[in-house]
Amino acid sequence: MTQYRKFYIGGAWVAPQGGHDCPVHDPSTEEVVATISLGGQADTDAAVVAAQAAFPTWSQSSVADRLALIRRIAAQYDARAEDMAQAISREMGAPIDWARGPQVGAGASHIRDAAAALEACDFEAPLPGTPGTLIRREAVGVCALITPWNWPMNQITLKVLPALAAGCTMVLKPSEVAPLSAFVFAEIMHAAGVPPGVFNMVNGDGAGVGSQLSAHPGIDMVSFTGSSRAGRAISIAAADTLKRVALELGGKGANIIFDDAPDRAIQMGARRCFNNTGQSCNAPTRMLVSRARYDSAVEIAAAAAAETNVGPASEQGKHIGPLVSGAQWDKVQRLIETGMAEGARLVAGGPGRPEGLNRGWFARPTVFADVTNDMTIAREEIFGPVLSIIAYDDEEDAVRIANDTEYGLTNYVQTQDPDRLRRMGRSLRSGMVEMNAKGFGAGFPFGGMKQSGHGREGGAFGLDEFLEIKAISGWPVN
Known part of the structure; x- marks a missing residue:
């Protein structure tokens, strides 16, 4: 049985300050195959502080630097494809061929789509017909990214990569039911050279770390994928601090x-x-x-x-x-x-x-x-x-x-x-x-209406979710 008790905070693997152990089961055998730690408030706070500290520098980084990082992430992801497939298959029961194909493949596609969206994005442009008024797109801030177990890399990459491309820093809380692939992903991010504090990961459940992130005054945006019931709870928790909330919820197609x-x-x-x-x-x-x-x-x-x-x-x-x-x-x-x-x-x-x-x-x-x-x-x-x-x-x-x-x-x-x-x-x-x-x-907008949530993921549409719009007057024309 493998132990995965540490969290990734500030560019390093750190021991939990609070919380408790949680078993991870192999759905095919019902056997416990790993143990993770579910974080407490101190762990959540530490991750948010690290993301806040990294934001001023990362949000002002150049598009060229962000593109170079995303391409390094893509290369590391490809190199770890088999490790990722094995983790997904073991944690949530995807047959190994399905894990190697659609499950891992979805993540690879979204990483490259994020790079294409970043390359095409016009972060600064004059208001049409008004050269002295500049419209600028800026990172929304520190983001909490809460992802489900059913398509682990699909959802992690649909959130982490556009947030990274936008200049945001983040705290990822993957599903505690299927967390093993997220550990591989954090190793990929570290190997690719993500600056300390830009990407952080804390394991936890919805009632613990999920609720703590949703209500945290240091979080500027919550992006959540999961049930409509949990989406409502997150919206209520985020309301006190007027966070931006993006929800990708259930369906009945x-x-x-x-x-x-x-x-x-x-x-x-x-x-x-x-x-x-x-x-x-x-x-x-x-x-x-x-x-x-x-x-x-x-x-x-x-x-x-x-x-x-x-x-x-x-x-x-x-x-x-x-x-x-x-x-x-x-x-x-x-x-x-x-x-x-x-x-x-x-x-x-x-x-x-x-x-x-x-x-x-x-x-x-x-x-x-x-x-x-x-x-x-x-x-x-x-x-x-x-x-x-x-x-x-x-x-x-x-x-x-x-x-x-x-x-x-x-x-x-x-x-x-x-x-x-x-x-x-x-x-x-x-x-x-x-x-x-x-x-x-490629890069189509994934998202729904009604109680399937609001917001869009993927390509340029997903990038826009993590950007604020700023208007600046009196901008020098020459």
Whole structure:
């Protein structure tokens, strides 16, 4: 068992001043594989002080110096890719091939997107038509970055790199459930030569270090990814000091299958719901299908679930791994049972572990048919491999059902009709609409509406989140 009790503060690994030990479990075996320390108020304060001390110098650093640092981080990240994949697989149960691919790859992409955004950013420019008025973009200040366990490097790099590019200093609090990859990342930052105090990392839980950072008078901004419940708590804690708050929260995405979409779109939609064991905020968990095509779609989705293999994270191959924790497994089981109790028709999967897996937090890929949009499984974010199929009458009804949710992160549309694609893209109330499985371009803005949060991450949009706008008059023209 590995010990990870130290925090990274002021450019060095330091012993905790307070807090207590916390076990880290391997979700595939339920065994404790590491121990970390959860920090106390003294640790939080020390990290904030270090970030405050570094801010005056780093915020005035040149774009060239920041670019050079980000490129060194990218090189170190690539060199540690296998270490990162092993950490992610072990801590949160991502199958090793999935960890090496999308999980680690997401971080590499976001590091390079941050460099491109920094290179393109105009930090000083005259107000159009008024040469003597300068508009300047400056770092917002000391930032608290609070990240989740489901896509560890995706979320850490989406926050740390744009904050760094903007000239901010920061305190990272990674998830205590899956913290091992964050230790690798801190080692990468140190090896790349991040100046002392610019990047700091303190482990803790939401009630401890998370709440301390959210309310800390030395923090100028909180960027948080996680549940809507926690997002509300952070907003309340930050209100006393009027911090800037950026929130990337939950989702309950609708995947609208129109009659002209191929059967493959139904199969892919189900598989995407199960990817990462359903532990993605932008998963297409509600499949909307016309009544004329409904029975066929249910059969295709059920077959896709039956064909989805489940196995330990350490094994290579195309399968899904376990849920991240016992608590998450209990939640998913409860919601599956709730779906059955409320009258949804179970057509694949169901409660319990898959056959042959008696240990580890494995869940069965599950499909419910005859779901109505007022059922619990259609309203709550399950965060497990559970798909709900809902019938609609026509295009207008599909839009109504898709928008009838407190969330608004990502919706999906499958149709070959260009005019319908345009109508749907404009009508769906979500921060992102993916159509016909076409991926978004590099540096696209990731974020949502309604209780999916506010703010955007990625590329130039993510950089803007960490910048303040200053107007200066009487600026010398010559």
